[in-house]
Amino acid sequence: MFTFLLIIHGLLAVALLGAITHQTLSVWWPARKPAGFVGRFRSVPATSYANAIVVLYLATAALGAIVYTEYRVVVRVVLEQLDLWKQNGVFELKEHFAAVALGVLPAYWYYWRAPLAGGDARTRAVLTALLAFVVWWNFLAGHVLNNIRGFGS
């Protein structure tokens, strides 16, 4: 059951990673004309991604919170026995970053739907970058931890 949930968690994380990366690049490095793969990657209609990103973040975090119970009982103990402290620390940061980013979601959602004044455009861009950083960190941390001791190993 946990393996199934972990796979769904991973698939949702991949979708979230793609969406937030598209949106972040389109805000911080907008393409004047969508030419080539990178140009088209940067020129997506970023506003239309915001709702999907909020829903994907909540769903990924909820599944991660369920899977975390198995990690705490089965995986973390082994990491401690193997003296893998850096890997353990990476996961500790993942859990705290995920929690902090949850609190940012209402502001992120609001600044992507509101018509923006000058300072609010910067707020929108930084909130998007913050969320992208957390999503990338958590994805890579989860991936590395799963490689060390995935469920069923």
Place this chain on the structure above:
Amino acid sequence: MNVPRSFPVFAVVFAAAYAVAYVVCVMKNYALFTYHPAIYEFGLGVQAPKDGPAMYWYGWMATSGIVAAAAAYAACWLPEGLTRRLWSGWSWAVPVAVMVVFCYLLRGYFLR
């Protein structure tokens, strides 16, 4: 979908208050509830481990959510002249600062 005019104040204060409340909850262990994953049991408040590890993470988020929601609702009742001056950047500056604090708090994992 229309949002109330006070929503930006709520969202900015919520983001900042949640981040601060969360780091305080982690440091002082103010968990609203504890989960015992080995025996699939929830308990109110902070409880000692029973037959395996105790998980406080869910409880920390619950406590922080309640504190942040209360602070954000209270901010919505402030006079508009005051809230208009609220910098929207607090919604990211405080969470970023809290993330840096966590890197510092957890440095022991990386310096062994």
